[in-house]
Amino acid sequence: MSQYLIRRLLILIPSLLGISLVIFTVLALAPGDPFEELATNPNVPAEVRAALRAKFGLDDPVMVRYMRWLLAMLNGDWGFSFVSRVDVDTLILQRLPVTLVVIGSSQVLALLIALPVGVYSATRPYSIFDQIANLLTFVGFSLPTFFTGLLFILLFSIYLDWLPFVYRADIDATGWAWYWEHVKQSIMPVAVLGLFQGATWTRFVRSAVLDMIRLDHVTTARAKGLPEQAVIVKHVVRNALIPVVTLVALQMPVVFGGAIVTEQIFRVPGIGSLLISAILANDTPVIMSVTFVFACLVLLFNLIADVLYGWLDPRISYR
Numbered sequence: 001m002s003q004y005l006i007r008r009l010l011i012l013i014p015s016l017l018g019i020s021l022v023i024f025t026v027l028a029l030a031p032g033d034p035f036e037e038l039a040t041n042p043n044v045p046a047e048v049r050a051a052l053r054a055k056f057g058l059d060d061p062v063m064v065r066y067m068r069w070l071l072a073m074l075n076g077d078w079g080f081s082f083v084s085r086v087d088v089d090t091l092i093l094q095r096l097p098v099t100l101v102v103i104g105s106s107q108v109l110a111l112l113i114a115l116p117v118g119v120y121s122a123t124r125p126y127s128i129f130d131q132i133a134n135l136l137t138f139v140g141f142s143l144p145t146f147f148t149g150l151l152f153i154l155l156f157s158i159y160l161d162w163l164p165f166v167y168r169a170d171i172d173a174t175g176w177a178w179y180w181e182h183v184k185q186s187i188m189p190v191a192v193l194g195l196f197q198g199a200t201w202t203r204f205v206r207s208a209v210l211d212m213i214r215l216d217h218v219t220t221a222r223a224k225g226l227p228e229q230a231v232i233v234k235h236v237v238r239n240a241l242i243p244v245v246t247l248v249a250l251q252m253p254v255v256f257g258g259a260i261v262t263e264q265i266f267r268v269p270g271i272g273s274l275l276i277s278a279i280l281a282n283d284t285p286v287i288m289s290v291t292f293v294f295a296c297l298v299l300l301f302n303l304i305a306d307v308l309y310g311w312l313d314p315r316i317s318y319r
Contacts, residue, residue, distance in 0.1 A: 008306065012299055019295045021066060027284055028062045079285030088289045092271055096293070099270035102189050103259050109194030110201055118205025119237055122213060133202065140199025145192050145258045149265040152188045163188055167268040189266045193258055204247050208240035242309060249305030252298045
């Protein structure tokens with residue numbers, strides 16, 4: 001197991017290098033200038049603009065700039081934000097915990113919805129419950145997150161006045177009141193992401209369980225007299241989760257994309273909203289670092305999925 005993890009981590013190194021090279025090249029060739037405001041400001045001399053561009057190496061060839069950025073990253077220097085005047089790693093570390101909490105909570109909610117609903121629908125196909133669940137799942141993954149977020153704001157914030165629709169980091173409270181306020185303002189963004197993913201995963205769980213429940217080893221387990229609950233849990237659900245784990249890993253880019261939109265709607269101070277602000281301001285160092293962090297998180301979740309395969313299916317060995 002440890003050798004497998006070490007080997008997989010070593011394989012991730014060229015993947016990360018390739019991803020970083022592509023992202024850096026695209027950003028370097030994209031139109032726009034981080035010092036565009038200085039160029040249009042008549043009070044800033046041209047010599048000052050030229051000195052700033054020379055200091056940050058913006059006129060150097062792309063590969064020279066990429067190697068400089070890569071060496072700085074390896075030394076722990078993620079760059080300097082042109083807009084915020086703060087180190088990029090400081091900005092990311094300030095916002096990353098919020099994004100991970102929102103995304104992690106939404107994925108837990110999605111699994112709590114998808115597993116029981118999908119399994120129960122598959123064990124009772126074409127029943128009233130199955131038809132209602134299918135209808136709700138089709139509606140759930142057909143509506144985009146920005147539309148669902150606006151509906152939640154209209155219903156729970158404006159009409160019912162139950163939940164705040166703007167996420168505030170500076171809450172004037174202490175103790176349990178502080179935690180409760182954070183929970184209240186996290187309910188809607190977590191629910192928007194969780195319900196969207198839960199609807200998608202429910203369809204796949206139902207399909208995987210239906211395929212597994214017809215196999216010969218399940219029929220044999222029933223013929224041996226095993227209780228139906230034991231047959232479903234041990235012989236059906238566990239094997240059916242293997243394609244579901246693959247789906248969850250492959251959909252992580254979609255999850256982070258949805259998180260970016262959701263953070264903008266509810267003003268969540270995460271790295272998704274940081275990325276949008278950096279794109280609007282053409283803050284290249286921040287865009288590069290945040291995109292690279294997203295890529296690292298996606299590869300990490302794919303590695304976790306590969307490790308879970310061996311736990312779900314003993315026939316899979318870590319070689």
